[in-house]
Amino acid sequence: MGESDTKGRGAGVRTITDLARLAGVSPGTVSRALAGKSLVNARTREKIEALAREHGFRPNQMASGLRRQKTGVIGVAIPLGHDVRQQISDTFFMTLLGLLADELTDKGYDLMLRRVVPMNDEDWLDRYIGSGMVDGVIVIGQSDQFDRIEEVADGYLPMVVWGNHTQGQRHCVVGTDNRLGGRMAAERLIAAGATSLAFLGDTAPIEFAARYAGARDVAMRLGVPLRVLPTHLAPDQLSEEIAAHLAGNAGEVDGIFAATDTIAAACMAQLRARGLAVPEQVRIVGFDDLPIASQTVPPLTTIRQDIHAGARGLVDLLLRRLAGEETESLVLPPQLKIRASA
Amino acid sequence: MGESDTKGRGAGVRTITDLARLAGVSPGTVSRALAGKSLVNARTREKIEALAREHGFRPNQMASGLRRQKTGVIGVAIPLGHDVRQQISDTFFMTLLGLLADELTDKGYDLMLRRVVPMNDEDWLDRYIGSGMVDGVIVIGQSDQFDRIEEVADGYLPMVVWGNHTQGQRHCVVGTDNRLGGRMAAERLIAAGATSLAFLGDTAPIEFAARYAGARDVAMRLGVPLRVLPTHLAPDQLSEEIAAHLAGNAGEVDGIFAATDTIAAACMAQLRARGLAVPEQVRIVGFDDLPIASQTVPPLTTIRQDIHAGARGLVDLLLRRLAGEETESLVLPPQLKIRASA
DNA sequence: GTAGAATTTGCAAACGTTTGCAATTTGCGT
DNA sequence: ACGCAAATTGCAAACGTTTGCAAATTCTAC
Structure with missing residues (x-):
């Protein structure tokens, strides 16, 4: 005792x-x-x-880290580029973050989260890397920082980025084949009877740009008109912007490809408010296959991203790079998930 | 040159x-x-x-941290208690996390995220605190770890917890008055014409238990029956469980208080599948006021938690505690947000 | 019992920064 | 030009851990 x-x-x-x-x-x-x-x-x-x-x-981890010259911490940076409030509402990024945390924990690493506003802060990435607090970095979303990331990648191996793969880029990226996904979406809309398409969402982020480009591939090939209806991602602006678009393009669009399930869901609410029947009058396809996609009315046809595979891929590649290996990028196949909206 | x-x-x-x-x-x-x-x-x-x-x-931050005996990092722990896959799908926690990151960045701190499975790991909290990697800790959700948190709180000042406030507890908590929220929900259901209530969700987590207790207060006072229909939070199990509950209680329940908007949304999808009209045949009230609440059909009446105030409160209290102050808990008022589902 | 190898331990120098204290320089007034 | 105070700088000891090397111990085989 x-x-x-x-x-x-x-x-x-x-x-x-x-x-x-x-x-x-x-x-x-x-x-x-x-x-x-x-x-x-x-x-x-x-x-x-x-x-x-x-x-x-x-x-004491600090002392240990100092002596061993490694910290056991992986930095995760979320650049908030064009649209500052963007990712807060983005369920996809947040889910990916959760999965990353699980995956990294499994491997014995901790996760340090940093949201950066590149506009205020020229060298956010250098600072993060140079801080000595992290053994490696995962960047979630290229935002409008493609060039800066490229620059850094040349001199810093242990970095992996979630985003879009562009021919010939130098940084290691994991992501869905957005352009292919865009093609699948447009094809589905047209197969479901759409004759005049719209892409709903911002085309500045290169992931979205690629989705739009894919849709355009198909639209041009088949001679179907395709317009862009730009929106932001923040939930408050979103609904109003969509409402304005629907009012402005009344009856001229019968197939909508939304950059995101979140946007698609908001759009369906607005369509319903205007009394437009889905999919009879307007077909709509989303992107991501978030949980919300199966709960809209009618359930949302969407392009599924394999988010689990994405998280696994990110940390797998990062660990290989930490070990000194020069890894290739990983491009995941999108998958058309047919429900009822198109 | x-x-x-x-x-x-x-x-x-x-x-x-x-x-x-x-x-x-x-x-x-x-x-x-x-x-x-x-x-x-x-x-x-x-x-x-x-x-x-x-x-x-x-x-080098490690060296600096070692020498100054502070790291500039705040640990955020998400205990995954009863239901391991719980928070992955929980938009609320993820949103809170994002806001915390913003808030902490503003104050010059970094955020280290750790998801812990207390079952495998008796002293997750001690380990986190003792690691020397963090200046303070924010715990998101008490899960089933109330006692352990209480224990630690006695000897460790810079810790703040998001969760439910219980009379006489010793750890500093920030959270909504769940019991009051539960009362508001039940009152609204009854005012909207419900005569037989059900609480939909797990009652093990104490936040949910408090919500249920609030509903029970009202139900007992007004002599309205109230049953519990337990569910998990993982999206896959969720729908099936709800379907089973609805089948098993067909026609006996005309007012549902869902522990969460996520659950409520899934429930509305199932109600629709069974051809039950909302709110005419079944009224339903959620909790949280997530973005999804305004997009269900019909839009969801819910109990709003002020998540921004929550995030601000958490870091504000934590910083005060880092400065040595003994702070009180912060209980935020819930707010009834009436839409169309009840 | 002893040489030699094999296993365990201790010593002390790092890792890169901060900070009390003392030494140096600068400024000022005369 | 000199003395004194104020403003700058340098020195060296921390912070708590890890690790190469050497010293000490144990073991093995004769």
């Missing part, structure tokens, strides 16, 4: 040296024991481990 | 000592100059800053 402060962080043993004194060995030995090195005697190790457990001792 | 490697991380100047040599001063002076201390001559500072900029030098 003497054991007073078991497992208290407030206890007196904060450093590896304290623990060494208690165990009657040198700090070096404690370090080796706790690190599971083979060069320490089994009985010594047990004693040290027991003491460590008893006093709730954890080696 | 001699200037070769401007701003390259690969450059030769990696440490403060390198830079000191270049500037012809001592490392100490460089440190002071870069830290903006007042005791360094203006001209010296300028020269040093210029050199630093030219060579893209950034002081």
Whole structure:
């Protein structure tokens, strides 16, 4: 019953040296024991481990990181480019983030999240990398920072980016084949009877631009008109903008390809408000296959991104790069998920 | 044109000592100059800053952290208690996370994200705190870890938790008054004509338990029956479970209080599939006021949580605690948002 | 019992920064 | 030109861990 402060962080043993004194060995030995090195005697190790457990001792990660020149932390940067409030509402990015956290935890890494506003901050990426706080970086979304990322990639290996793959680019990217996805969407709309198409969403982000380009491929090949109805992603602006577009293009569009399921869902609400029947009068296809896609009325036909494979790919490639390997980009196939909206 | 490697991380100047040599001063002076201390001559500072900029030098955060005994990093832990896949689908938590990142960035902190599975890992919280990697901790969701959090809170000041406030608890919490929210939901359902209520969702997490308790307060006071229809949060199980509940309780329930908007949305899809009219045959109220709430058909009446205020409150309280202050908990008022589903 | 190898340990120097203290320089008034 | 205070700088010791090397111990085989 003497054991007073078991497992208290407030206890007196904060450093590896304290623990060494208690165990009657040198700090070096404690370090080796706790690190599971083979060069320490089994009985010594047990004693040290027991003491460590008893006093709730954890080696200081900062000191360890400094000495070993690695931190066990992966930085995840979300650049908020053109549209600052963009990703907050973007379920896709947030879900990807959650999966990344799981995946990295599995591999023994921690995740440091940073949202950056490149406009205010020329060298966000250099700063992140140079801080010495992260062993590698995952960038979620190229936003409008393609060039900067390219620049950095030349001199810094452990970086992987979620986004669009462009012919000949130098940074390692994981992402869906957006252009192919765009083609699939347009084909489906036309197959479902659409004769005049619209792309609903901002075409500035290159992922979206690629989706639009894919749709245009098909539209031009088949001689179907295709217009762009630009919107933002923030939920408040979104509905109004869509409403304005629908009012302005009344009756001229019967097939909508939304850059995102989120946009598609908002659009369906507006279509319903205007009394337009989906898919009879207007067909609509989304992108992502978020959970919301199966809950709209009618359920949304969409281009599915394999987000789990994406997260796995990102950390897999990053770890290989941390090990020094020069990896290729990973382009995932999109998949047409037919529901009822087109 | 001699200037070769401007701003390259690969450059030769990696440490403060390198830079000191270049500037012809001592490392100490460089440190002071870069830290903006007042005791360094203006001209010296300028020269040093210029050199630093030219060579893209950034002081190593690990070393700095070690020496100063603070890291500039706030840990955010998401415990995945009862239901491991829980929060992945939980838009609310993910949105909160995004807002936290913004808020912390504003205050000059970084955010380290860790998802923990307490079942596999007795002392996740102690480990996080003791790692020396974070200056403070924000826990998102109490899950089933109330007791452990209480324990830790006694000896560790800089921790704030998002969750439910319970009379007499010792840890500092920020969250909505769930019980009041539950009362508001039940009152609204009954005012909208419901005569037999059901709570749809898991009652194990204490936030949800409190919501249920609020509904029960009202139901008992008014003599209206209230049953519990337990579900998980993972989207795949969710729909089936709801379908089963609806089949099993056909016609016996005309007012549903869903623990979450996500659950409510899934439920509305199932109601529609069974041909039950909302709100004529079944009224339904959600919780959170996520973006999805305004896009369901019909739009969802729900109990709004002020998530922005929550994020601000969390970091505000945490910073005060970092400064040594003992702060009270912050309980935010819920708000009934009437749309069309009840 | 002893040489030699094999296993365990201890020592001390890093890792890169910050900071109290002392030493130096500068400025000012006379 | 000199003394004194104020303003700058340099020195060196931390922060807590890891790790190459050498020293000490244990083991093995004769």
